[in-house]
Amino acid sequence: MINSESIIQQLEKRLTKFSEDPKVQNIGIVEKNSDGIVVASGLSKSVMGEKIYFEEGGSGVILNLDEDTASIILLNSGENIKEGDRVKRSGKLLSVLASEDLLGRVINPLGEPLDGKPKIKRGEAMPLERIAAGVVEREPVNTPLKTGIKAIDSMIPIGRGQRELIIGDRGLGKTAIAIDTIINQKPHFAKASRGKPVICIYVAIGQKQSTVAQIIEKLKDKDALDYTIVVAANAPDPAALQYLAPYAGAAISEYFMQKGLDVLVVYDDLTKHAWAYRQISLVLGRPAGREAYSGDIFYLHSRLLERAVKMNKKNGGGSITALPIIETQANDISAYIPTNVISITDGQIYLQPDLFNIGIRPAINVGNSVSRVGGAAQTPTMKSVSGKLRLELAQYRELAIFAQFGSELDEATLGSIERGKRLTEILKQPQYEPLGEPFEVLSLWAVVNGFTNDIKVESIRKFEKEYHEYIKRHSPKIIEPLSNGQKISEATVKQLEKTTNAFKKIFTV
């Protein structure tokens, strides 16, 4: 039990930190308040990005410094701020308190809770704006980040520290890919796991509150919220908060990365982020450029995504993997913001409406999707089955178009088409059901090596499900060599062939 003396000692120790010196403050006077932007005179000592407090309550951030005035973006509604009100400098750049207490929480970009739980008071103040790590501190991407989605892990592999864009029209499953990836990190948090755990941060920008609520509920259902932080600046929030949300996500990621942990951050989505910044820029009176975006719109996203990093061992060995999402209009990936973000990232996963409409889910267009650095991080196990996959699928798409003319086809072409159909079918995967690497490898190995050639295309999904169950029940030892990431040995191949043939004998459509 704590005695009264130790309590008094503790209190005295804490009170020694209290300073009673007179306070000298640099102040300003509100000149104008319009559309979320306040123009204030004075504030001669203020700096860009500094947090400002209003006398009537509320706060803002300096985004423009002129000779006599400063333009402040409001972090709350600001309805009660009027001309002549006094504003005070905080002397601090905008930051968010980051700590392990944030795990499982839903916060706004300022770190204020949105989930009705207590306020987070402790933690390290991480600045929202920060220069990304330099080349000396980094190392190349070399560890895979498993999404649990067969099509991605086999053909568009993502590495820890990579920036992989998810792009496509609305309603094609962009968020679903990101959420599946978060859910797939769960096994790493199991005590027996050999993999390094990945802390997940989901940043919702300008989304409907109902959508965000659904996502949180799904993460809770799948026990994924325990290692996830949701940073939300929803559609009804001020544009300033929507603009700051991804930077808050990056700042929290950096806190965990500095501790040597691996972090996955999802920015959902950067199109709405660009819209929020366009609104702010136009109200600030900055010159409008292409599509009315201000001239620094490229820098807005490049400085954010450059914070995704794989640190070398000397600097802790942590990483930040970024999955930015871009929503295209009418399938146009050559618009201004999509092309900007495509050029910044290390690859993109392109979702196509045509594929979605014919029932291919995830609707990934393999031809237009690419991972520029992830290949180096792919495990030899996956490489040994996915080597020819991309090429075969591309050939199938070409041949399938040609076959539509109804001309007679030779046996080899027909074989390619049939295998392509089965490959397409095996790459289909339901939402919220990510697979572990051994099972991804099993499915792909069976198709690539022709074990499904005599199975009807419509039975492939059933085959896959029962095949996994059979392996789990009858040959669990096969899973072990497929999980260690090493190349599949001759002995394992023989065992796989034996087990697969045995399963095929009992498999009925």
Place this chain on the structure above:
Amino acid sequence: MTKKLLKQLINCSYKNNMLNPKNVNSIAGLLKRKDLKQYIRAIKIQEKKLRVFIDMPINNVGIKDKFNRIFPDKKISYRNDPTLMLGARITADDMLLEINLKNTLDKMLLFIEEDYD
């Protein structure tokens, strides 16, 4: 009107840190409505720079003399603010100096809020 010209006009409007009504009238007569608005605004800012506001909870003549010695070149405006309890609040241009009991109590409250669960 350029900022440079506006600054020149403001300099001409003052003599020994005091507004010269004769010069101001002659300048104002020459300006268009839009420029005149800018000119008035600039004079207001300049006036603010030359003035010091001191808020005090009680009227103390002895302290006023001390303040006159501290700010010899400035016009001092004294205001009564009983909420300060003790001490004073000095506002010079965009700098604010809080040396009063209210500020100390506010700081203590903030310290407790931030440091204790």
